[in-house]
Amino acid sequence: MPITVPAYGKEAAGRLASMADVTADDGALRRFLHGLPGVDAVGLQARAATLGTRSIKTTAKAYAIDLAISMIDLTTLEGADTPGKVRALCAKGVHPDPTDRTAPKVAAICVYPDMVATAKEALAGSGIHVASVATAFPAGRAALPVKLADTRDAVAAGADEIDMVIDRGAFLSGRYLSVFEEIKQVKEACVRPDGSAAHLKVIFETGELETYDNVRRVSWLAMLAGADFIKTSTGKVAVNATPPVTLLMLEAVRDFHTATGIQVGVKPAGGIRTTKDAIKYLVMVNETLGEPWLTADWFRFGASSLLNDLLMQRQKLGTGRYSGPDYVTVD
Amino acid sequence: MSDRLSVLKTYKLYVGGKFPRSESGRVYEVTDSKGNWLANAPLASRKDARDAVVAARKAFGGWSGATAYNRGQVLYRIAEMLEGRRDQFVAEVADAEGLSKAKAAAQVDAAIDRWVWYAGWSDKIAQIAGGANPVAGPYFNLSSPEPTGVVAVLAPQESSFLGLVSVIAPVIVCGSTVVVVASQNAPLPALSLAEVLATSDLPGGVVNLLSGRTAEIAAPLAAHQDVNALDLAGADAGLAKELETAAADNLKRVVRPGAADWSADPGTERLLAFLETKTVWHPMGV
16 A cells, blocks of 8 residues: 555645546546445445444544544534624634633634634634635636636735535536546635645535445545545535545545555534534544545535534533533524 | 234333433333332433433423413313223322222323413413512513523322322423423333323423433432422422422422422412512603
């Protein structure tokens, strides 16, 4: 197996170049993606369900809760977002539990591009990243120059991470190469003038992709195009992250890593609201990819209400008493 | 032709408007006063108590925000539904408490009347517990009672139905929501009452019923940070002291157990116990 390199590193580009033959033209890419093994839907769901039955208690639970908090991309993506709300969310991200300073900080604050500067200022010196959605989030229905300008704006405003959406219309109609090229161009738009780059997360909106086979194909497509992270959903449609889909993406990351040595991160987003759910995802990561992925660098939760539930569970473990929504912040 | 086999009823908890089994999967045997087996009842765990509190909290906004008139109508509706199932409850109360048919019927009738009695209070309690206060200034000063929130109630151990109704009705009529721990040895009338509540326009989660060992379920409820008040009607002296200590941590309102004659006129004590007084000052505009 090749030596592991991070997806955002210089070596990764070279490794991807060695795969150039499968992305040379539309026909080659199609043959490659359709040549991926089909997904055993029943087996996948059964496997995800089995991994969800693990009992994680006491010290392991305390560890899992703190790990999950440190992996959260605390998100506010509302039309009604104000600078004040974003600043409040940033303050919460730095000290999630004001009554207990031992609670870890979250991984990132995820906002719309126009709020990046506000968030960046509020998080200065905290070590928390600012993630920005871009490319006409959540629909992705805009011309490519608009999407690229959207991305450059966010990067220029100081975003550390860019969450782009793919063009599902193009993917579903079989124009794989145009999706591939778009991801590549957005990745180039993430580069800052000093040569460093914002990390790129690619959102598939798996709730709109219809089949598990499509999820596997799009995972490979995005990783071949240079995604640093692959992310399930925008949180704006009826079906968001589900355990089977996330497991499938974790497996794709594992297979891609085996083939190329490139380490890619995974971010389930939307619909993860309870500590129990979060721990199920952590179990899946551990069982599928192992410990190297059990850090905020390689696994994230896109969530907003999850944090409060994690904090309430954390308080319960600390005090032995059930906590309530009166003891966490309203956001 | 063989004799027909009777269909036994699976008694279940009532949480959030649904009828789940205990999260723990446990049940315990319920017997009549002579020790004959009646049914298996779910043996709720602390996690069921936790779920019930979450359901009660979720229901609180809507129920406390409903008009007093509407809440009263729902309570009348419960009485109507009970009237239609009177015979079932007479039989269950007779079994549970070892009463004759006639005495059990008297208990059930009194319980139905109690729903009606409390229903009438829904839009009248504000006049008793609140009102205009004379103040030395050009202000209207008005106090009005507000529901306290989620109330955990330990139902009386002896009076399995009339006592139960007498502790639930005063809590919900004022707009609070409730988690009830049914009588440990006679939980069946309570679990059947849940079926009536579920078909009486009462929003899910306003009343949540748990059966099991009172001490086991009450402890996490008393310590729970999201429970606002505790009614200890069904606790013995030792348990009551322990629970009151745990409840002090987040300053829950506590109603201590007293020698109660459930068939007597209940008075307004329990109504007033679960209300908070909100006072507003308003300039008179002179």
